[in-house]
Amino acid sequence: MSLATPRISDIQTSDLLYYDPSHKDKCYGFCQKRNIDCLPSMMDDSIYYHRQENSQCFLETEITSDIRIDGNWPIFHNQILSKFQNSHLLFVFTFDQLTGVLHFADYGKDVVSLYLYHLLFAYERNLRQLLAAKGEKDPKQKAGQPPFQTWYLKKLLTYLYDKHQIDLSQDINQLRNQIMHAHQLIDQQNYDADDYIYKFSSFETFFNRVQALLKDMKRVNTLLKIEEPT
Incomplete structure (x- = not known):
């Protein structure tokens, strides 16, 4: 019996905190204490909110292809390293839906x-x-x-x-x-x-x-x- 290769969706973090505009100050405080740089949008999978240290707020930012990864990829796909070299946090999309995020430290699981x-x-x-x-x-x-x-x-x-x-x-x-x-x-x-x-x-x-x-x-x-x- 061959061993099934784990997929990105198997090691992603799926229990996410989303940016809530009605509680933006609390969202900022939560992220600041935990050194979190960005939060996904509650309403739109194509954007995230990037924490701005100087202005103490979030900047709405597009999730571009270079910070996006397919949840169906095998965990050692040959393009993954270059993606992490560009950004240490990637947004996981499985069948075109945001299902989680992936940090390179997730490979310690x-x-x-x-x-x-x-x-x-x-x-x-x-x-x-x-x-x-x-x-x-x-x-x-x-x-x-x-x-x-x-x-x-x-x-x-x-x-x-x-x-x-x-x-x-x-x-x-x-x-x-x-x-x-x-x-x-x-x-x-x-x-x-x-x-x-x-x-x-x-x-x-x-x-x-x-x-x-x-x-x-x-x-x-x-x-x-x-x-x-x-």
């Missing part, structure tokens, strides 16, 4: 870690199968166990490169350690503060590692098919 755990499990399994398909032997293989069962990811990657010149990303090893040891995927600026401000650079590193994993999984799956006996 459990559903993302669980998905990557399954991907990494499959990747390591396929690397072991590839070594066996290449005719390699595991000198420490125990009876009843698959070959290379005791080899960690780093050793599998290094051996495939040294013996077969299959150059796979070593960055995936860092991603594996993050997932398997339940490390935080997106770093906070200051863990002693209660402002929950996150480092975008750590998200970029994380996202690029996942992209490397997805690319190398395709390579390994292709090599396995090529090595299959006809």
